[in-house]
Amino acid sequence: MNKKSLVSIADYSKEDILRLIGIAEKFEKNPNRRLLEGKVCATLFFEPSTRTRLSFETAVNRLGGRIIGFSDASTTSSSKGETLKDTIMMVSNYADLIIMRHYLEGAACYASEVTNVPIINAGDGANQHPSQTMLDIYSIFKTQGRLENLEITMVGDLKYGRTVHSLITGMSHFNPVFHFVAPEELKIPDLYKNFCDKKGIKYYEYTDFSDEVINRSDIIYMTRVQRERFTDLMEYEKVKNVYILRNNMLSGSKDNLRILHPLPRVNEIAYDVDCNPKAYYIEQARNGVFARQAIICDVLGIEVK
Ligand code: CP
Numbered sequence: 050m051n052k053k054s055l056v057s058i059a060d061y062s063k064e065d066i067l068r069l070i071g072i073a074e075k076f077e078k079n080p081n082r083r084l085l086e087g088k089v090c091a092t093l094f095f096e097p098s099t100r101t102r103l104s105f106e107t108a109v110n111r112l113g114g115r116i117i118g119f120s121d122a123s124t125t126s127s128s129k130g131e132t133l134k135d136t137i138m139m140v141s142n143y144a145d146l147i148i149m150r151h152y153l154e155g156a157a158c159y160a161s162e163v164t165n166v167p168i169i170n171a172g173d174g175a176n177q178h179p180s181q182t183m184l185d186i187y188s189i190f191k192t193q194g195r196l197e198n199l200e201i202t203m204v205g206d207l208k209y210g211r212t213v214h215s216l217i218t219g220m221s222h223f224n225p226v227f228h229f230v231a232p233e234e235l236k237i238p239d240l241y242k243n244f245c246d247k248k249g250i251k252y253y254e255y256t257d258f259s260d261e262v263i264n265r266s267d268i269i270y271m272t273r274v275q276r277e278r279f280t281d282l283m284e285y286e287k288v289k290n291v292y293i294l295r296n297n298m299l300s301g302s303k304d305n306l307r308i309l310h311p312l313p314r315v316n317e318i319a320y321d322v323d324c325n326p327k328a329y330y331i332e333q334a335r336n337g338v339f340a341r342q343a344i345i346c347d348v349l350g351i352e353v354k
Contacts, residue, residue: 053348054161054168058179058215063222065347066186072343072353073187073336080338084351085114091144092118093136094171095127095151096277100312101171101180104337105148108345111338117144134163141166146349152277167348175209175278181311182215184340188333189220189268192307196220200265202228204258204292205272205317207237212311213272217241227252228262232291234284235274258292264301269294271310271317271330289315296321309333 054060061069076082090109094102098120106116117140119125127136133156140147141164149157150171157170157177172178190196201220203213207229217227217237227245229237229252236254245252255262263269271294279285293316294308310318310330322328346353 053350054157054170055179055344055348056158056161056168056170057177058182058219060179061183061219066183066219066222069183069340069343069347070187070190072346073183073339075353076339076342077336080111080342082111082353083113084346084353085109085112085349088114088145088349089143090114090116090118090146090148090345091140092116092120092171093122093140093147093149093151094118094120095122095149095156096172098150098171100334100337101150101178102148104334105169105171105180105341105345107338108341112342112345118148133160137164137168146345169344169348172211175211175214175275177215177218178211178311179215179219180337180341180344181212182219183344184333184337185212185216185270185309185311186219187340188307188309188329188336191336192329193267193305196223198224199267200226200228201268201270202230202262202266203237203270203272204230204294206235206274206288207231207272208235209275209278210272213237213270214241216270217244221245221248221250225250228266229254230256230258230262230292232256232288234288235291258294260298260301263298263306264303266306267303269306269308271308271314273310273313273315273317290317293317293319294322295319296325299325299327302327 148169154174154176161168307329
């Protein structure tokens, strides 16, 4: 495997994560640095995206690099039957870095095995979304002033939500307590519970999104029910509005609580929460530019001073 690719947040040690936070801080102070001059970066999005693609492209533009790619695979030769392997090998002829989102779990890992060009996984099915995790952890660090010993409540689609799966893995270095709030149909997979057990991380599961869990939390990580992952849309209809966070539910919450959401939201955070100073999801998305600048430089081996 290409050692420089970022396929899973598990590719990063605790030290790597802390180092990348330091680099993201530098980019936040000064995002415009021409460190990618002469480099071409490809964004291959086989699934829809707003934030991930545009923040990666902003990151590359602010670093002085050039972008090629697509946001709609139906306009590419994959619609004629070209395989992922061939697509990756072709783009490797043109680009110094490939940033790829794909609907199949394991697609980024596979891509990294067929090329020597670094691959950044921008989301592979319900599996992983490591650059989102870096920006989530950066956001947690900025708002809490630390990463250790936090109570993190994850709410919604914990079965299919790749951002949740990555965040559990990424935060596992920092002794968190996890609260998993999900309906029976969308419970956190055993894989992640076994992972927490193995690492000695405490977690609790709930089907109610109660005041008790809200008031214990340092971070509430809301998620959208992932309609695109359901094979039976009747099942989606049953759970799509299962939890809605409203402003009046935050009256007893801790002062340091911050509400995160990878976005897009559908109905799970009411608009009256947006004016609450504890709502952080818009700034969180902004942090994506700096975290992704840090990741891009890291995989390309570019020193940031
Ligand atoms: N958070 C996230 O991955 O958003 P997009 O799907 O808009 O990229």
